[in-house]
Amino acid sequence: QVQLQESGPGLVKPSGTLSLTCAVSGASISSDNWWSWVRQPPGKGLEWIVEIYPGSTRYPSGTTNYNPSLKSRVTLSVEKSTNQLSLNLSSVTAADTAVYYCARTKAATIDYWGQGTLVTVSS
Amino acid sequence: DIVMTQTPLSLSVTPGQPASMSCKSSQSLLYTTGKTHLYWYLQKPGQPPQLLIYEVSNRFSGVPDRFSGSGSGTDFTLKISRVEAEDVGVYYCMQSMQLPRYTFGQGTKLEIK
Numbered sequence: 056q057v058q059l060q061e062s063g064p065g066l067v068k069p070s071g072t073l074s075l076t077c078a079v080s081g082a083s084i085s086s087d088n089w090w091s092w093v094r095q096p097p098g099k100g101l102e103w104i105v106e107i108y109p110g111s112t113r114y115p116s117g118t119t120n121y122n123p124s125l126k127s128r129v130t131l132s133v134e135k136s137t138n139q140l141s142l143n144l145s146s147v148t149a150a151d152t153a154v155y156y157c158a159r160t161k162a163a164t165i166d167y168w169g170q171g172t173l174v175t176v177s178s
Numbered sequence: 179d180i181v182m183t184q185t186p187l188s189l190s191v192t193p194g195q196p197a198s199m200s201c202k203s204s205q206s207l208l209y210t211t212g213k214t215h216l217y218w219y220l221q222k223p224g225q226p227p228q229l230l231i232y233e234v235s236n237r238f239s240g241v242p243d244r245f246s247g248s249g250s251g252t253d254f255t256l257k258i259s260r261v262e263a264e265d266v267g268v269y270y271c272m273q274s275m276q277l278p279r280y281t282f283g284q285g286t287k288l289e290i291k
Binding site: 091093100101102103106120122123124156160162163164165166168169170171 | 213215217225226227228229232233238270272274278279280281282283284285
């Protein structure tokens with residue numbers, strides 16, 4: 056069973072950078088899987104942010120897909136040695152306040168989700 | 179962008195009764211592979227979404243058979259044959275046909291009478 060656990064600061068100042076980490080267990084990050092971040096503002100719906108395929112032995116080249124509305128502010132990285140993903144979102148405003156979920160995507164769907172972590176943007 | 183529109187926005191159902199909700203996409207979700215990229219999720223209060231149905235009508239592992247999905251092209255339906263108390267939450271449909279790669283409907287909130 057794939058398990059994902061998000062972590063990071065719960066409060067970020069406006070214009071700062073939101074940085075989150077996702078620890079993956081039950082699957083190798085470098086196996087034939089994709090990994091995503093999705094967010095949900097309090098009381099609102101779901102917004103997909105970014106997706107990465109880190110590469111595998113069979114397909115060594117990785118690739119990343121971005122939500123065009125967030126692409127200019129998003130950086131995603133993978134640490135294969137610790138089986139973790141990292142998300143950075145720069146120049147944050149109050150509109151970026153949300154629960155951020157790490158998830159696995161496979162066969163064009165999001166099948167396993169972390170519990171999520173709430174990030175509030177406020178001075 | 180493909181826009182996903184769900185109706186109704188809320189639903190109140192007596193336990194043991196059926197429930198039905200709709201999802202319409204602004205473009206066909208039928209891919210060249212023959213698969214239709216339409217998925218249903220349930221988000222229970224305080225929890226992350228959980229996958230219920232993939233590719234229109236396939237139940238994900240562990241999902242009870244009272245949940246069923248149907249539809250084609252741009253019109254899709256999720257049905258619960260007999261609602262139970264544990265089914266409360268918000269149901270989302272999602273497409274993965276094109277960038278933004280995954281977009282969600284606004285959700286249908288299911289409550290128990």
